[in-house]
Amino acid sequence: MSALKLKLDQDQLVEDFFDCTHLVGIVSAARDYQLCWQLNKQLFYHFRVNNSLEIKLTKHQRAFYFTVFEFQEPTKSVSHYLYNNHCKAEFLLPELKNIDYLWLIKGDYYQLQDVKKLTEELRRVELVQLVSLLDLRDIKNKVNLIF
Template sequence: MKKSRLTTQYPTDFELIGIVSSAKEYQLAWHLNQLNEFHLVKDEDVKIDFAENRQIRVSVLLEETEFRKVYLLKNKLVATNIQTNQFLVQELQQFDFLLKLSSQTDENWANELLLKVKTIPVIDYCLTIDVSKIKMKDNLVF
């Protein structure tokens, strides 16, 4: 019997900045808000359900306007019932936070914003990430 596998492609119309910082989530958000590019506020945790009753929960700070969305995601999971994966994006586990940027008006916004983010003193390292090279990008589509 021939088995078929269903595969799906989700739109990845967002840019991503990986951030390494030992700062608390709210401290980092405060510093990012000082850039006057956006105003992040705490939102409900995102819950992602998988097969076999597996679920992960990710802490989120968000700004949403008519033309853009900005998410500050903590890469280390808040809660999980999956023992092997403790990160939102396992292959990016070197980053403590992920800044997910969606904009209908600004192309390459992440590259422009990266220069400003690098000036924040509580950030040890940050980098724009090529989303097309991430295998687990499905975890970032919500």
């Protein structure tokens, strides 16, 4: 009797996870909890740390843990995730070393114009230095964002 081997289709996993998503890069010298507090206060979001979504990457026989904050908009069926892109000297997305935080908007309620409006609002947040809308097609390590 031969053993059945199942292989995870990473391309399909990535495609499914990033369906109806937008990604915003944020540069800020603030700690993640300080930035979330400011976003909650100034933009009226309710980001909270979600330890069950924390992302663990292992490199050079060391484990790195990347914090993920979450906010659900149940009336719009939209989820917001704020990822910390740094952990010690490692990066969740190494191709974006100049970005400190990644804001992923998941759900089909937000259109591109809504996300552009959000980026304008983010630029006015005191602790935010730079905001840019990111093109998911340009990101090589998207799989690192999947929890």
